[in-house]
Amino acid sequence: MSAPILSVRALERRVGDVEILRRIDLDVMPGEAIGVIGPSGSGKSSLLRCIAGLDEVSGGAVMVEGRQTRPGDGAVGMVFQQFNLWPHLTARENVALALKLVRRMPAADAAAKADAALARVGLGALGGRKPAALSGGQQQRVAIARTLAMEPRVLLFDEPTAALDPELTTEVLDVIRDLAAAGTTMLVVSHEMGFIARLSTRVVFLDHGVVVQAAPPAALFGAQAEPRVRSFLQTYLDRVAWARDA
Secondary structure: OOOOOEEEEEEEEEOEEEEEEEEEEEEEEOOOEEEEEOOOOOOOHHHHEEEEEEEOEEEEEEOOOOEOOOOOOOOOOOOOOOOOOOOOOOHHHHHHHHHHOOOOOOOHHHHHHHHHHHHHHHHHEEEOOHHHHHOOOHHHHHHHHHHOOOOOEEEEOOOOOOOHHHHHHHHHHHHHHHHHHHOOOEEEEOOOEEEEEOOOOOEEEEEEEEEEEEOOOOOOOOOOOHHHHHHHHHHHHHHHHHHHHH
C-alpha cells in the first residue's frame, strides 16, 4: 500500500483562548478527493489554511510526502472563494505572474505554461482577456489555472463557488470534478452536498474544530452517519426542500 501524500498530525490552532482546531489527524492518499463539510465556524477553512501554511498552527504538523511543509514551498496550492485576479493583467498574465516571480521562469516559458493551464480548465481561447471581460465562473477557472500552473502536490479548494451565482457554479464544479477524475489529490470545502457526495473518496465532517466523522460518502451520507452529522444533513435537506417547494 502506498504512503499518504498528506499527513496531518495532532494539528491545533488557537487564537487567544479560542480553540479553532483541536488535534486534527488526517491522512490523504495520492489521488484522493477529500470533501470537508460542517457548520459555519466549525474550522473547515482554518484547516485548509493551516495545511497551506497561511495560518500559524499552535501544535502538530503538516507533512507532504513525508516532509514538513513550509509556506511558499509549492507543495500545497489553494483556491479561495474570491478570485483575487489582477484587473490590469490578462488571464494569461495572471497565471504566469507567480511562475515568473516565484519560480524565476523566463517570460516565454511562463506564458506557455499559463496557456497549458488555461486550456486544462477550458479557457485556452481566452488567455488574452482581462478579468472584466470574463464571467465570474471564468475568473474562478483562471484562479484554478493559476494554482495548477505551480504544480502543487496537493490542491485545496475553499468554497470555490461561494462567490458565484447558481448558473456559473456548475462550470467550476465540472472543472474540479475533471481534476479529481484525472487523479489530482485534493481537499474541497463546500456546502454543495450533492457535489461532495459524488466527488469525494472520503468525507470529513468538522464541528467545533474536531473531526466528528471521516468516512466514505455512502457511510457519512447514509445510515452510518454519526448523530451530529445526521442533524446537520437534515437541516440541509430541510432547507433544500423549502427552496424546492417555495
